[in-house]
Amino acid sequence: xxxxxxxxxxxxxxxxxxxxxxxxxxxxxxxxxxxxxxxxxxxxxxxxxxxxxxxxxxxxxxxxxxxxxxxxxxxxxxxxxxxxxxxxxxxxxxxxxxxxxxxxxxxxxxxxxxxxxxxxxxxxxxxxxxxxxxxxxxxxxxxxxxxxxxxxxxxxxxxxxxxxxxxxxxxxxxxxxxxxxxxxxxxxxxxxxxxxxxxxxxxxxxxxxxxxxxxxxxxxxxxxxxxxxxxxxxxxxxxxxxxxxxxxxxxxxxxxxxxxxxxxxxxxxxxxxxxxxxxxxxxxxxxx
Numbered sequence: 001x002x003x004x005x006x007x008x009x010x011x012x013x014x015x016x017x018x019x020x021x022x023x024x025x026x027x028x029x030x031x032x033x034x035x036x037x038x039x040x041x042x043x044x045x046x047x048x049x050x051x052x053x054x055x056x057x058x059x060x061x062x063x064x065x066x067x068x069x070x071x072x073x074x075x076x077x078x079x080x081x082x083x084x085x086x087x088x089x090x091x092x093x094x095x096x097x098x099x100x101x102x103x104x105x106x107x108x109x110x111x112x113x114x115x116x117x118x119x120x121x122x123x124x125x126x127x128x129x130x131x132x133x134x135x136x137x138x139x140x141x142x143x144x145x146x147x148x149x150x151x152x153x154x155x156x157x158x159x160x161x162x163x164x165x166x167x168x169x170x171x172x173x174x175x176x177x178x179x180x181x182x183x184x185x186x187x188x189x190x191x192x193x194x195x196x197x198x199x200x201x202x203x204x205x206x207x208x209x210x211x212x213x214x215x216x217x218x219x220x221x222x223x224x225x226x227x228x229x230x231x232x233x234x235x236x237x238x239x240x241x242x243x244x245x246x247x248x249x250x251x252x253x254x255x256x257x258x259x260x261x262x263x264x265x266x267x268x269x270x271x272x273x274x275x276x277x278x279x280x281x282x283x284x285x286x287x288x
Contacts, residue, residue: 041263048088049266052259055085059255074099079188079247084254086266088273093185094177096226096247104133104193104227112137119156119191123199127232130241133191148240155240158229165189176230176243190245191227197244200225216256220249 045051062078062085069076077083080094102117112118117140119133126132135147135154146161147154162173170178170187177186196204204221212220226248231241257265
């Protein structure tokens with residue numbers, strides 16, 4: 001199970017490989033190649049991605065807005081391309097809304113906060129990178145309305161959570177998110193585990209080169225893991241499954257890129273959207 005899940009942490013691994021490739025294989029063959037590279041660099045800075053200062057400004061604005069909107073109701077995390085500082089053509093604004101009164105744990109032998117609701121992850125009988133969430137503690141019986149009962153146990157339904165979050169501004173369910181009718185923004189209501197899950201421990205301990213650095217890796221680990229409300233399509237327990245998300249870790253890795261590396265990353269996003277995904281047999285195979 002550990003090996004399978006680590007395979008599905010491919011996005012974190014992909015970013016590491018991308019950084020290494022960019023650093024070690026950027027070879028200028030001749031003067032004409034150098035001129036083309038410089039022209040592409042300038043074009044992407046001026047017309048697609050923006051300057052290094054612009055990227056920093058967008059990221060700072062996102063951080064300030066996220067911090068100012070933090071409350072007892074929830075924590076907002078700007079994610080997706082815009083959260084990484086990129087304003088890509090056709091991209092919407094992706095928001096993750098972390099519910100603070102629910103906590104996800106692996107170890108049930110912990111002191112419970114009476115003001116919180118606790119679920120434990122159950123990864124058996126689920127595909128890698130997915131889990132069911134079983135209720136283990138709550139002083140609030142209303143939570144049972146959002147659960148399905150199996151035997152004597154209650155499991156949190158991803159469908160009930162999304163239906164509960166529908167409103168006039170976001171009346172559409174799109175994957176793990178609720179979205180507006182114009183496709184401008186999507187909100188994923190997610191749950192948080194403060195601890196890095198056991199199944200992904202090998203990402204911490206495995207040997208690597210100089211990237212990511214110690215501080216970046218520690219920031220990723222200290223944030224923990226998110227769980228978003230979507231199951232494996234066609235699964236018999238699809239409505240009770242939650243996807244394990246490392247989106248904050250991915251964002252921190254992208255933020256550690258040098259500007260040239262970020263341009264290459266943006267170029268790959270463009271290739272995925274405008275070249276690969278236009279073919280029906282390839283669409284949704286890769287995630288941007």
